[in-house]
Amino acid sequence: MVLASAAPGIFSAGLDILEMYQSTPERCVAFWRALQDAWLNLYGSRLITMAAIEGHSPAGGCLLAMSCDYRVMAEGKFQIGLNETKLGIVAPFWFTDVMLNTIGHRETEKALQLGALYSAQQALSIGLVDKVVPLAEVMPTVEGELKNWLQIPAAARVITKTSMRKAVLDRLRSQKEKDAQFFADFINRDSVQKSLGMYIASLQKKKN
Numbered sequence: 001m002v003l004a005s006a007a008p009g010i011f012s013a014g015l016d017i018l019e020m021y022q023s024t025p026e027r028c029v030a031f032w033r034a035l036q037d038a039w040l041n042l043y044g045s046r047l048i049t050m051a052a053i054e055g056h057s058p059a060g061g062c063l064l065a066m067s068c069d070y071r072v073m074a075e076g077k078f079q080i081g082l083n084e085t086k087l088g089i090v091a092p093f094w095f096t097d098v099m100l101n102t103i104g105h106r107e108t109e110k111a112l113q114l115g116a117l118y119s120a121q122q123a124l125s126i127g128l129v130d131k132v133v134p135l136a137e138v139m140p141t142v143e144g145e146l147k148n149w150l151q152i153p154a155a156a157r158v159i160t161k162t163s164m165r166k167a168v169l170d171r172l173r174s175q176k177e178k179d180a181q182f183f184a185d186f187i188n189r190d191s192v193q194k195s196l197g198m199y200i201a202s203l204q205k206k207k208n
């Protein structure tokens with residue numbers, strides 16, 4: 001399975017910020033449950049999963065990419081990373097776990113505190129992506145890599161993948177409702193809503 005985007009220049013802009021702003025606790029819980037299930041299905045997929053990152057990939061976009069087995073990113077102006085702290089929010093523990101498994105403790109600690117967004121070359125240097133190629137070569141490179149992965153006996157590959165990811169998946173599975181409630185409480189704090197409001201305004205200002 002290849003994750004790619006139909007929007008030129010954007011792999012994924014992350015979670016819909018407007019869903020987290022001035023929403024109701026009930027809607028926040030439903031929103032979070034949908035995200036949890038999507039991620040559990042993706043990270044726990046038995047399929048070979050690859051991200052064709054042909055554009056920006058902040059926050060939830062970076063989570064999607066990191067949750068794949070292999071990442072190819074377009075060189076140039078695009079950025080990738082977990083930038084949550086820049087919005088005044090905090091990456092949930094399962095976002096952090098996936099990043100830890102991808103780039104290790106030291107880089108994760110820096111990346112998360114700073115809300116760092118990396119260029120493709122920087123992402124390659126810390127192991128956040130596996131390959132950087134010109135934009136037009138992203139999809140052919142993914143397809144070529146996929147052929148390599150398909151050579152491996154499927155049962156052996158799936159058992160290996162499952163055992164590598166089980167602990168992180170189980171950690172969320174065991175506390176889904178608590179996590180959803182925590183998200184709804186956290187996101188509706190006055191201080192968090194204020195930060196989100198300012199961030200939304202800064203996005204709109206950038207455009208005008």
Ligand SMILES: CCCCC/C=C\C/C=C\CCC/C=C/C(=O)SCCNC(=O)CCNC(=O)[C@H](O)C(C)(C)COP(=O)(O)OP(=O)(O)OC[C@H]1O[C@@H](n2cnc3c(N)ncnc32)[C@H](O)[C@@H]1OP(=O)(O)O
Binds near residue numbers: 010012014017092
């Ligand atoms: C121990 C304590 C633990 C506590 C933890 C507990 C709970 C956790 C709490 C919260 C966790 C939440 C996790 C959140 C994850 C996320 O994914 S947050 C989203 C982060 N995304 C971003 O920051 C991206 C913002 N967007 C951009 O930077 C740019 O739009 C771009 C993606 C680089 C694309 O740039 P450009 O091509 O120039 O396009 P525009 O900026 O003009 O954007 C077009 C329109 O789209 C709107 N938009 C962009 N991104 C989003 C988004 N993520 N959500 C909603 N809307 C978005 C943008 O405002 C433009 O809209 P208009 O056309 O002006 O209407």
